[in-house]
Amino acid sequence: MARWIKAVGLALLAGLVIWLYDQGHVPADPLALAQYLGGALAETGAPNRVAAIYLNYRMFDSLFETMMLLVCVLAVVRLSWRGHDPDEP
Amino acid sequence: MIRMSHDRSLFGRLIGLLYPFMLLLSFYIILNGHASPGGGFQGGAVLATVLISRYLTYPVADFRRKHLQMAEKILFGAILLLPILLLFSRPGWLIAPYDRWYLVAMNVLIGLKVGTGLSIIFYRFAAETR
DSSP: OOHHHHHHHHHHHHHHHHHHHHHHHOOOHHHHHIIIIIEEEEEEESSHHHIIIIIIHHHHHHHHHHHHHHHHHHHHHHHHTTTTTTTOO | GGGGGOOHHHHHHHHHHHHHHHHHHHHHHHHTTTTSSSOOOHHHHHHHHHHHHHHHHOOOOOOOOHHHHHHHHHHHHHHHHHHHHHHHSSSSEEEEEOOTTTHHHHHHHHHHHHHHHHHHHHHHHHHOOO
16 A cells, blocks of 8 residues: 555656646757757768767867766776775785 | 676577677767767767676676776877867867868767776676675
């Protein structure tokens, strides 16, 4: 019985989240939309607009994203338990 | 998850058959990332599944993790250097329409870096559970 109550509660919560998302939908700025969708191929040479944005318009975002992954790897290697890793001194 | 590896007769052979297709798919996603959905980050994640599935069938880390880490650092340096060198070699490259080799090269570098990074993290956590 308690599981049914939880399931119905979770379904209602999911419906609320979807409803809130639907209410708060903001259309994109038409100026930026025309700039990025219309001029991306001519300005960057990338037919894929996503590639145009993350490799050209927002290059620093990609740089710091890859740096975040590098820092994550270093943190996992340095902070996790050593175990039987033969690479550790 | 790791216990599955004891019965590797069927699972291992199937994964061995799938290796070339995994590599093909990952490099397809990376190399066509500038023209179709996909890109370096997505293709790198697929590339990491090659080493992860290899560990599931053959749970021995028989390569040096330090080499992967060094490769990741070198790739990050290359990711930093390529746009900087392009910026100083060709003034106005952000405005002029330029070739797609920069996009392909950056996607390849990012894909290899993401693949090595995710593999390192997975092997590190997998070595902890041994």
